[in-house]
Amino acid sequence: MKGILLARVREFIRNPFTFLLFTGMSIVFAWVISSMNVGGGGGGLPVPVYVEEGADGYQSFLEQQEAFQFYPVDKETLEEELREGEADTGVILSKNRFDILVGVESPNAGLIQQTVQEVYTTDIQETLIGDTADAAGMEADQAVSAYKETLSDGTFDLAVNSFSGEESWKYDDNVHRIGGFALFFAIYTIAYGVVKILTEKRMGVWDRIILSPVKKSEMYIANLLYSFIEGYLQILIIFSVFYFWRGITFNDQMIEILLMLIPYALAIVAMSILITALVKNVEQFNAAISIITVSLAMIGGAFWPLEIVSNPVLLFLAKLNPIKYGLDIIQGAAVYGYSFTELLQPISILTLMAVLFTGIGIHLMEKRHI
C-alpha cells in the first residue's frame, strides 16, 4: 500500500498541473467574483456622500444601511471621485432635499436613490406625525413612537428558513464564494484522481498488482486515500490563501471547518468511485463528471445561496447533494458560529454518503470487471 501511495505521490510531483489548475481556478473565481460584489453583502458598495449643514441626521441613518457603504467626503472630493471614475454614484445630503450625482450609468444609481429616499420619507413622515399630534394637543413623541411600534410589528409576518430551520438566515458573501468554489473544484481534482483506477485497469497495471502479493483491498485503499489527500489538500490551500492573503477569518473557526470538511472530501471520493463504476471508459467518465459536477454545484448552492431557491423539486434534489452539506458546514460554522455538535447532521449525512457510495461503487466495479 505504501508503495502504491509513493508511486502516486511521485507521479503527482512530476505532473502537478491539473491540481494547480483547479486550485488556481478556485482562488481566482472566488476572489474575482467576491471583488465584483455580486449580490451585495460584505460591507456593500462604497458611495461617497457630501453632507450639507443640518443634514447630519440623514447621514447617520444612511450609515446603518447594509446594502451600501456611505462614506462622508467634502464636495470637491465627491466631484473628483465621480469625474475620475473612482465612484459611479455620489450623494449630496441637504436639510430638506438630496441630490444623486451619477458619474457612470449603473443599476446601482436607482437603488441608491431608493435607499436615500426611504430615509428622507421616514423622517418627513415622523415630522408630520409629530406636527399633527402637536396640533391636536397630543404628545408628539408618544405619537411618533406609537407609529414606529406599529411599523415594527408589521402588517404580516415574513418567515424565512435556513438549513438549520431558523426563522431568518444570514449570509456572508466572501465565505459563500470561497466555500462554494473550493468544494466545486475539489470535485474535479478528486474525480480525476479516482479515475486513475480506471486508467490503470485499462493499462494492465492493476492486473500486474493483482498477481503480486498485494491485496486488492490495499490497492483500493491506497488509490482512494491518495485521491482524498489531493482533494483535501486543495481545499486546505484555498482556505489558507483567503485566510492569510485576504484576511477572511471564517469566524475564527477555520481549523474546525477544515476538520468538519473531511467527510465532504470522503463523500466526493466515494461518489467518484460510483461514477467510475458506472462508465465504460475514461472518455465517458470525463463527459459524465463535467455534467455532474456543474449540476451538483448549481443545485447544491455553490454559486448562489440555497435560501433564495423556492422550487420544491430543486430543494429536494439539493438534499441528495454533498455540496449542500459541505456548504452547510462552512456557513454554519463561519456565519452562524455553530459548534461540531450543532453541525452533526450534515457531517453524518456526508459520512453516510461516503460509506454507501464506496460500497456500491466498489461492488459494481468488481462485478463489471471494470
Added chain:
Amino acid sequence: MLELVDISKRFKKIEAVKSLNMFIEQGEIVGLLGPNGAGKSTAISILSTLIEPTQGDVRFLKESVIQKPAPLRKAIGVVPQEIALYPQLSAEENLLFFGRIYRLKGSKLKQRVNEILELIGLTEKRKALVDSFSGGMKRRLNIGVAMLHNPQILIMDEPTVGIDPQSRSYILETVKRLNKEHQMTVVYTSHYMEEVDYLCDRIYIMDQGNLIASGTKEEIKQILSSENTISIQADRWNSMFIAQLKGHESITKVHVEEDEITLITPKEVNLFSEIISMTEEYGIALRSLHVKSPTLEDVFLHLTGRALRD
C-alpha cells in the same frame, strides 16, 4: 506443470474460448498462435488466474488454482499486451515500484533492478521517464517488470505488437536466452507466425475460440504432408484468373494477396503447366511459380481458409 483442462469462457453472448485443453511442461517454450479475436488473450488471462473460466479447470503442479491462485501467481510473470507501466516514472522507478510490491527490499531489490536493466538493455536509460521511451523500449521494460521476482514461467501476450524490427529481434533473442540459460518456461502468444515458428517448441493454434491444431512445429506442418503449397507471384491480377483458380476442382484453398497468390493442392496433382497457360490467357506477367515448404501460415490457411492476419 501447468494445464488448462476443458476450459470455456463466455462473455455475455460471446463464447471467447471453447473447450480448450492445453499443457505446458517445465523448460519449454509453448506458442499460442491465432489471428486477432481468436481467444488467445482470454486463454492467457485464465492461465494467469486473472479471470475465472465459465467452465473447466486450471491446474498447477496437478493442483487446481481457480479457488487458490496464490501458488501459481508466485510462479508466473505476466507480460501483458498493453504497456502496463507508469509513464511519469523512470525505468528504474517503475522497476523499484513493481519490485517492492513483490516484497523485494533493500540491496536485493537494487541488485535485481540492475540485473533486469542489464538484461533488457536499458541500463543507460534507467533515469529516463517511460513517457519519453520509444515503443520498443517500453515493450522491453514491460517484459523486465514481469521478470523482477524471478518467475518460473513467463507468460507473454503479444509482446512485440507495434514495434520496430530491431526491438522485436532483441525481444525474441532475450526470450530464447532466458529459456536456454535460465531454463525459464515461456508461454508466448502472437499472431506473427514467424515469431512462433522461431521461438517455440510446441504450438497451439486457435481460431474463433477453438483450438484447431496443436503439436510440435514439425507435427503441425505434417498436416500439409499430403498437399502442396504453390506460390504464384505477379505484379497484377485479373479477376477472371482468380475466379478460375477458385473454381478449379483440384485446388482446395486460394489466398490472394497484393502480389502473391497461395494455392493448396493435392500432392499428386501437377498444375504447373495449366497455371502457366492460364496466366498467358489472361495476360498476367508471371514473376515466379514454385512449390513452397509448408509454413504455419499455410497450415492456418489450410485449416480455416483464411490467412492469420486477415
